[in-house]
Amino acid sequence: MGDAIRGGPTGDATDRAALPVRLEGVVKRYGGRTVLDGVSLEVAPGITGLVGPNGAGKSTLVRAILGLVRLAAGSVRVFGVDPAREPRRVRSLLGVVPEDECSVPGLSGVEMVRYAARLCGLPGMEALRRAHEVLDWCDAGQERYRPVETLSVGTRQKVSFAAAIVHDPRLVILDEPTNGLDPLERRAMLGRLVTLARDHGKTVFVSTHVLPDVQSICERVIVLARGRVRLSGSIAELTRPAHPSHRLEGDGPLDELVRLLAARGLPARLEPRSGAAGTAVLLDPPGPERLGLVWSAAREAGVVVRSLEPAQRPFEEVFMGALREAERADAPEREVRDAAP
Amino acid sequence: MPLHDVGYRAWTGRRLGSAATVAVIAWTGIKLAWTSRWLRRLVFFAWSPALVFATSFFAFEQAIDEGRLANMREAARAGRNLDGVGMLGTVLADTLSGQRPAAIAGRAARGGKADPQAEIAVTRRIVWSRLLLAFMRVPQAVLLAVVIGLVAPTLVSRDLRAKAWLVYFTRPVGRLEYLLGKATILAALVSAITVLPALILWFLGVLVSPSVWVAVDTWDLPLKAVAASLALAVPTVLLALAYSSLTAESRIASFAWFATWAACWIAHSSLATADAIAAVRAADAGAAPVVADRERLERRPGSWGEDPFADIDETPPATARQLPDAQVAVGASRRFRWLAKAAGIDTSIDRWAWLSPYHALGVVQAWIFGMETRPQAVLPSLVSLVVISAVSIAVLLNRIDAPTRA
Numbered sequence: 252m253g254d255a256i257r258g259g260p261t262g263d264a265t266d267r268a269a270l271p272v273r274l275e276g277v278v279k280r281y282g283g284r285t286v287l288d289g290v291s292l293e294v295a296p297g298i299t300g301l302v303g304p305n306g307a308g309k310s311t312l313v314r315a316i317l318g319l320v321r322l323a324a325g326s327v328r329v330f331g332v333d334p335a336r337e338p339r340r341v342r343s344l345l346g347v348v349p350e351d352e353c354s355v356p357g358l359s360g361v362e363m364v365r366y367a368a369r370l371c372g373l374p375g376m377e378a379l380r381r382a383h384e385v386l387d388w389c390d391a392g393q394e395r396y397r398p399v400e401t402l403s404v405g406t407r408q409k410v411s412f413a414a415a416i417v418h419d420p421r422l423v424i425l426d427e428p429t430n431g432l433d434p435l436e437r438r439a440m441l442g443r444l445v446t447l448a449r450d451h452g453k454t455v456f457v458s459t460h461v462l463p464d465v466q467s468i469c470e471r472v473i474v475l476a477r478g479r480v481r482l483s484g485s486i487a488e489l490t491r492p493a494h495p496s497h498r499l500e501g502d503g504p505l506d507e508l509v510r511l512l513a514a515r516g517l518p519a520r521l522e523p524r525s526g527a528a529g530t531a532v533l534l535d536p537p538g539p540e541r542l543g544l545v546w547s548a549a550r551e552a553g554v555v556v557r558s559l560e561p562a563q564r565p566f567e568e569v570f571m572g573a574l575r576e577a578e579r580a581d582a583p584e585r586e587v588r589d590a591a592p
Numbered sequence: 593m594p595l596h597d598v599g600y601r602a603w604t605g606r607r608l609g610s611a612a613t614v615a616v617i618a619w620t621g622i623k624l625a626w627t628s629r630w631l632r633r634l635v636f637f638a639w640s641p642a643l644v645f646a647t648s649f650f651a652f653e654q655a656i657d658e659g660r661l662a663n664m665r666e667a668a669r670a671g672r673n674l675d676g677v678g679m680l681g682t683v684l685a686d687t688l689s690g691q692r693p694a695a696i697a698g699r700a701a702r703g704g705k706a707d708p709q710a711e712i713a714v715t716r717r718i719v720w721s722r723l724l725l726a727f728m729r730v731p732q733a734v735l736l737a738v739v740i741g742l743v744a745p746t747l748v749s750r751d752l753r754a755k756a757w758l759v760y761f762t763r764p765v766g767r768l769e770y771l772l773g774k775a776t777i778l779a780a781l782v783s784a785i786t787v788l789p790a791l792i793l794w795f796l797g798v799l800v801s802p803s804v805w806v807a808v809d810t811w812d813l814p815l816k817a818v819a820a821s822l823a824l825a826v827p828t829v830l831l832a833l834a835y836s837s838l839t840a841e842s843r844i845a846s847f848a849w850f851a852t853w854a855a856c857w858i859a860h861s862s863l864a865t866a867d868a869i870a871a872v873r874a875a876d877a878g879a880a881p882v883v884a885d886r887e888r889l890e891r892r893p894g895s896w897g898e899d900p901f902a903d904i905d906e907t908p909p910a911t912a913r914q915l916p917d918a919q920v921a922v923g924a925s926r927r928f929r930w931l932a933k934a935a936g937i938d939t940s941i942d943r944w945a946w947l948s949p950y951h952a953l954g955v956v957q958a959w960i961f962g963m964e965t966r967p968q969a970v971l972p973s974l975v976s977l978v979v980i981s982a983v984s985i986a987v988l989l990n991r992i993d994a995p996t997r998a
Contacts, residue, residue, distance in 0.1 A: 317762060319993070339764040343607065353758035356750060357624045369616040370763045372607030387597040400754075414759075419603040443600075451600060 269331060271296060271422045271454035272316055277325035279311055286311045288478040289325070294422075294456050298448045300469035301458040302570060308478040309458045310350065313424055316456075317342060330421065343371060346415035350426035350458075352407060360395035360402060360410045361386060367414035378417075385413040390439065404431030412440070416447070422454045423447060429464055441468050466490075466566040474570060476577040482569070490563040497533045498562035499545070503554035505531050511548040517541065536561070610769050617765075617773025622780055625743045631781075634739055638785035641731035642793060648723055649797040656712055657802050713809050720797055720813055724790055725961040728820050729954045732786045736824060737853055737950070739781055744832030745845030747774045748992065752840040757995050767992050771833070778829040787821035790814075820957040827949065827977045830984035837991035853950060860948035867943070941969045946976035953977065 272294035279287040286308045303309050314320045315327050318334025318341055327334055334341040354363055361382050368378035386395050389409040394402060399410060408431055416423060428444070429437045445468055447453040459465060465472055466486060474482035482489065501508075505521055509531055512519045517537060522530040537545055542559075549556050625631055751757050760770050794814050798807045831852070835845040945951040952973035958964035959974070 319761060339766060342762065343764040345762070347758075347762040349755075349758045349762065351755045351758065353755040355620070355624075355756045355759060356754050357627065358620070366616070366620055367759065367763065370613060370760065370765055372609070372612065372764065373603070373605065374608060377603075377605055381603060384598060384601065388600045390597075416600070446600065451602065 270294065270328070271330060272456065273328045274312075274315070275326050277312075277315055277327060278323040279308075279315060279320055280323050286478050287315065287322075290475070290478070290480055291325075292473055292480050292483060294454060294473075295471065296448075296452065296454045297470040298444060298455040298457065298468050300465035300472040301456065301475060302460070302462065302465055302472060303475035304574065307475045309475055310426065312475065313347070313426060313458060316424065317345065317347065343418075344421045346418065346420035346423045348408075348411050348415045348423075348425040348428055350430070352404075353411070354399040354407070356400055357398060359398055360391060360406070363399050363410055364395075364413045364417050368417040371418035373418055381417050382413070385417045386410070389413045389443065405433065405436050408432060408440075409436075412443070420453070422456065424456045424458075426458045427460065428457060429459070429461055437464075444468055462567050462570055472566075474573045476574055477581055479577070481577045482573040486566065487563075489569050490566055492562055492564050495536050496562040497536055497559060499531045499533060499549075499559045500557040501531070501549065501554045502557070504552055505554060508549055508552040508554045511552055512545065515544050515548060517544060517548075533562075610766075613765055613769045614772045614776060617760075617770065618776035618780065621747065621774060621777035625777060625781070628742070631739070631742055634735070634742065635781070635784055638732065638735040638739065639789055641727065641735075642789035645723055645727045645793055646796050649720070649793060650800050652716070652719055652723075653797065653800045653802070656716070713806075716801075716806065717810055717813075720794070720810055721816070721961050721963065724793065724813060724817055725820070725957060725963060727790060727793065728786060728817070728824070728957055732789070733824060733950060733953060735785055736782055736828065737850075739785060740778055740828055740832045741846055741849045743781060744778055744829070745836050745842040745849060747777060748833055748836040748988075749840050749842040749845050752837075752995060753842075755995070757993065761993055767989055770992055771988055774833055775829050778832065779825050782825040782829065783821060786824055787818050790817035790821070816961050820960045823956050823960060823977070824953055827953070827981045827984070830981050830988065831949070834984035834987040834991075837988055853948075856948035857950060860944050860951050863944040863947065864942065941966065943972070945969075946972035949977070949980065 270293050272292075274293075275291050277287050277290040278285065290308070290312065301309055301312065311320060315322060316329060316334065318327070318338035322335070329341045330344055332341050332344075355366060358366060361379075364382035364386060365378045368381050369375065373381060383395075386409075389412060391406060391409050391413065394406045395410070399407060402410065408428070412425070412428065415425070423444075425444070429440055432440055441464060444455050444457065448455045457465070457469065469486055471485050472483065472489060473480055499508075509519045509521050512531075512533070517533060518535065519531050519533045533545070545559065546556070751760075791814050794810065794817065798804060798810070832845075832849055835848045835852075836842065838848075839845055942951060942955065945955045955964060955970060955973040956977060959970045964970055
């Protein structure tokens with residue numbers, strides 16, 4: 252059984268019962284293969300990212316939330332409702348954008364969204380009105396009138412997203428929502444997710460491989476690897492360095508700046524140059540009273556300061572670290588399994 | 593951004609229930625299926641037999657209106673084709689040729705006075721029932737197999753192929769609603785080519801009859817047509833959907849569907865023919881001549897579309913002169929033997945009917961129309977269809993959401 256690392260905020264029993272998603276000790280096996288191994292997590296309102304390598308169990312986790320798979324152990328609650336017992340009720344609270352392209356062949360984009368709305372119980376005319384409204388919001392344009400199977404990947408993704416939110420769900424689950432989108436569309440899609448969460452109070456649960464997407468929109472993140480939750484928490488917590496430091500970005504002789512700072516009791520090191528600007532990382536936070544020393548040293552060294560802010564670890568580094576840790580933690584177990592006759 | 597973009601808005605209206613979900617799945621499926629040009633042609637073509645049967649209804653009512661029923665009885669006894677259409681002649685030949693309806697025969701036996709109107713009413717009920725049964729059993733059952741074979745294989749398999757199951761099972765749609773929705777698509781098409789024309793035939797019969805009170809006399813016939821249509825639809829629709837759910841390739845499901853009908857038909861025909869040959873040989877071996885000849889007439893397998901009497905010398909044997917008049921009438925309708933079988937006139941028990949869905953459906957429909965009441969004739973076919981339906985439901989419930997468990 253894997254370690255249970257609780258993600259998201261924890262509160263009293265009442266708060267937890269009303270949480271959008273709560274999993275406790277979830278185990279799912281396909282034959283002899285354990286895909287989810289004692290997963291416990293909580294998804295709070297806002298945007299939560301689910302990241303993990305291929306085969307980590309992300310899709311199975313989503314299916315468990317939808318009540319589509321029978322669990323070997325553990326429990327799932329969506330807004331306090333058990334999806335295994337009341338799948339219809341749970342699914343009426345959810346909107347899902349699956350990773351796989353799925354459509355009903357022969358329907359146009361707007362018919363597809365309308366069909367999705369009607370399947371969720373919206374009356375006929377209301378479903379059509381909502382379908383157009385949501386497609387307008389997703390900037391689907393006139394392509395909505397073409398059969399879904401003839402649409403570009405990006406437009407199909409928009410239609411799929413529109414179909415997921417047309418019935419005004421409380422929780423939106425997206426599997427790789429930016430797949431096939433160009434940079435502009437990708438940014439627009441992420442913007443829509445932020446709008447849903449911020450302006451409409453939706454809970455957004457994004458499963459993705461694109462780490463910059465996670466870092467740019469997610470308030471919390473859960474790292475899943477080998478069927479277990481390896482890391483979870485807010486992005487700010489996870490990317491905070493072990494030792495607090497500040498990062499200075501600027502142009503000019505940064506090595507001279509590092510030397511001057513060290514001479515004034517502010518040890519610093521130079522990071523490799525990336526792009527036009529170099530980066531100096533101050534190992535110790537200078538504090539307000541010593542910031543003057545930094546500015547004067549920069550002036551003396553002839554460095555134009557672009558920014559000075561608390562340093563953060565790149566999320567990719569955090570993610571890779573979690574995977575390495577998972578590999579190390581599972582190694583003894585794997586050895587035992589491999590040694591077994 | 594479009595000028596009319598109002599952004600994303602909340603929705604707080606009342607949501608419809610499961611019945612609406614089933615209706616939505618069915619209606620969308622019908623609309624998509626109707627885009628097939630072949631289906632449209634087939635459904636229109638499926639109405640053409642109704643025109644022929646409508647002629648028979650009209651001819652019968654016209655004969656009653658003109659007081660020619662007695663003449664028709666004589667013509668039937670003489671074995672003449674009565675109306676040029678043949679179909680009505682075959683039905684009437686049996687109905688009018690000495691086999692008086694039980695109600696009238698009972699009254700005559702009690703010494704009651706003959707009531708021509710009552711006799712007409714009872715005769716009409718039998719003639720209409722037989723015409724409707726023949727209509728449902730022969731042209732419509734065959735066309736139904738073709739229509740279902742055209743539409744059903746894609747219904748589930750295409751969803752599996754296009755991963756459309758995610759569209760349903762990530763929304764508040766259960767297996768049962770999905771199944772009912774898909775089945776309703778087929779049931780609607782089946783109704784369009786069976787129950788709807790049958791009801792129109794009945795209505796037409798009422799319109800061309802001398803009195804609208806005929807509708808009261810024959811009130812149960814529309815209900816029987818609906819029940820017969822249901823008996824046709826339930827096992828066939830479930831079987832077709834079960835095949836469709838077993839593969840993502842609709843071609844394979846189509847092949848399985850038509851292969852089932854063909855293989856079962858061939859198996860049934862082979863066994864029935866073997867039975868007939870054995871019966872004839874047994875009769876030739878030394879049974880009493882009159883009984884043998886009668887059995888040769890009565891125990892024909894009655895395979896539709898072929899003349900089971902083809903191997904019998906049409907020259908009446910010497911013993912045939914001893915046959916009662918009723919048998920002469922049966923002989924008169926030989927040229928439409930397939931219709932005699934379909935209309936419930938041929939009274940031989942088809943003991944292999946349960947083997948072929950087509951023949952089993954025919955027997956059950958004859959039971960619904962009251963033309964076949966012997967348990968030994970009905971039960972095997974009924975059980976066969978129930979088993980087909982039950983197995984199909986089990987397969988469907990297991991397969992419909994199988995991808996979600998993969």
